[in-house]
Amino acid sequence: MVTSGIQTESQRAGLEHLVRTLPKVSLHCHLLGSVQASTVVQLARRHRVDLAGHTAETLYDHDSYEDLGEFLRVLDVVGSLVRDLDDLHRITYESLTLGGAAHQVLHREIQISPPGHPGVPYPRLIEGITAGMRDAHTDTGITSSIVVGLCREDSVSQAMEIVETVIEHRTDEVVGIGLDYAEVKGAPAQFAPAYARAGAAGLRRTAHSETGPPRHIEVLLDELGCDRIDHGYHVVDDPRITQRCVQQEIPFICTPVSSDIGRYSGSGDGSHRRIAQMVDAGLKVAIDSDDPPMFGTDPTHDFRALARALGYGLEELAGFTRNAVDACWLDASDKAALRHRVEQQITALASDAAAPHD
Numbered sequence: 001m002v003t004s005g006i007q008t009e010s011q012r013a014g015l016e017h018l019v020r021t022l023p024k025v026s027l028h029c030h031l032l033g034s035v036q037a038s039t040v041v042q043l044a045r046r047h048r049v050d051l052a053g054h055t056a057e058t059l060y061d062h063d064s065y066e067d068l069g070e071f072l073r074v075l076d077v078v079g080s081l082v083r084d085l086d087d088l089h090r091i092t093y094e095s096l097t098l099g100g101a102a103h104q105v106l107h108r109e110i111q112i113s114p115p116g117h118p119g120v121p122y123p124r125l126i127e128g129i130t131a132g133m134r135d136a137h138t139d140t141g142i143t144s145s146i147v148v149g150l151c152r153e154d155s156v157s158q159a160m161e162i163v164e165t166v167i168e169h170r171t172d173e174v175v176g177i178g179l180d181y182a183e184v185k186g187a188p189a190q191f192a193p194a195y196a197r198a199g200a201a202g203l204r205r206t207a208h209s210e211t212g213p214p215r216h217i218e219v220l221l222d223e224l225g226c227d228r229i230d231h232g233y234h235v236v237d238d239p240r241i242t243q244r245c246v247q248q249e250i251p252f253i254c255t256p257v258s259s260d261i262g263r264y265s266g267s268g269d270g271s272h273r274r275i276a277q278m279v280d281a282g283l284k285v286a287i288d289s290d291d292p293p294m295f296g297t298d299p300t301h302d303f304r305a306l307a308r309a310l311g312y313g314l315e316e317l318a319g320f321t322r323n324a325v326d327a328c329w330l331d332a333s334d335k336a337a338l339r340h341r342v343e344q345q346i347t348a349l350a351s352d353a354a355a356p357h358d
């Protein structure tokens with residue numbers, strides 16, 4: 001039960017400590033959306049590309065991303081600058097270390113988008129990313145895998161082509177597929193054959209549903225075979241579908257800050273209305289940060305923003321991480337090991353919170 005927001009300085013400091021040290025499991029973070037603006041500027045210099053006078057300070061204009069088209073346009077610019085193995089290694093490494101382990105992210109399933117990397121063949125894409133994953137693990141202990149996103153604005157045959165390519169070049173790091181870009185330009189049902197092909201090859205399946213009607217959630221579950229949903233805010237508009245998802249314990253991976261800017265999870269007023277409704281309905285919600293630097297956030301800040309707005313404390317925030325552990329696509333023994341680490345850290349946080357302070 002949520003009764004009030006943070007009241008005092010000491011409660012504020014306690015929350016700050018909590019959101020910084022809380023163990024996190026990241027299931028909804030896009031590689032291209034997690035490139036720091038300073039890195040984009042350096043990549044542009046390296047490849048002698050003119051950024052039309054933009055600096056690291058002006059490149060990402062968070063508030064303009066209320067318009068999804070504007071956000072995707074900037075994303076394309078970033079993608080066009082990531083050209084070789086060194087670039088791919090760098091952006092993956094930075095996303096997992098500065099943008100991951102530094103925020104107590106223990107495991108991330110990185111969402112990538114092959115169509116966002118024009119000119120980079122899929123095997124090279126995977127080679128550069130996995131090299132960055134390996135070095136990030138060596139240096140910080142963070143584990144990671146890859147979810148390959150299909151672009152719903154592309155044709156069904158292009159989506160199928162990506163699935164076939166993923167299967168042809170199968171590696172252990174690639175654990176599943178997703179579906180992203182503008183939902184109004186690509187309803188989910190048409191991608192059922194590509195999803196069926198992926199499922200038959202043993203790939204796990206998720207998909208974005210950020211703006212679509214609640215009916216899309218059922219399409220993702222029943223026709224695409226998804227076992228978790230990215231965003232899914234409109235589920236709460238249909239009590240029957242909400243109840244079904246509660247009963248089936250379907251995980252929803254919500255991204256408070258980016259979705260608030262886009263006015264998908266609420267009204268752009270920081271109230272996170274739909275996420276609150278989802279939690280109150282008993283849905284299995286996890287939290288991540290989508291495209292962190294592009295939306296002026298990071299894994300810690302998404303927890304901070306939600307906790308401040310909705311008065312959540314250790315119990316609720318730890319619950320989000322536990323839900324992410326349940327929803328992740330590690331095999332059973334690795335998942336058990338991750339769960340053990342998460343529980344150890346949550347126990348330490350709880351005893352810390354209970355200890356008397358001056």
Ligand SMILES: [Zn+2]
Pocket residue numbers: 028030180208230290
């Ligand atoms: Zn996303």
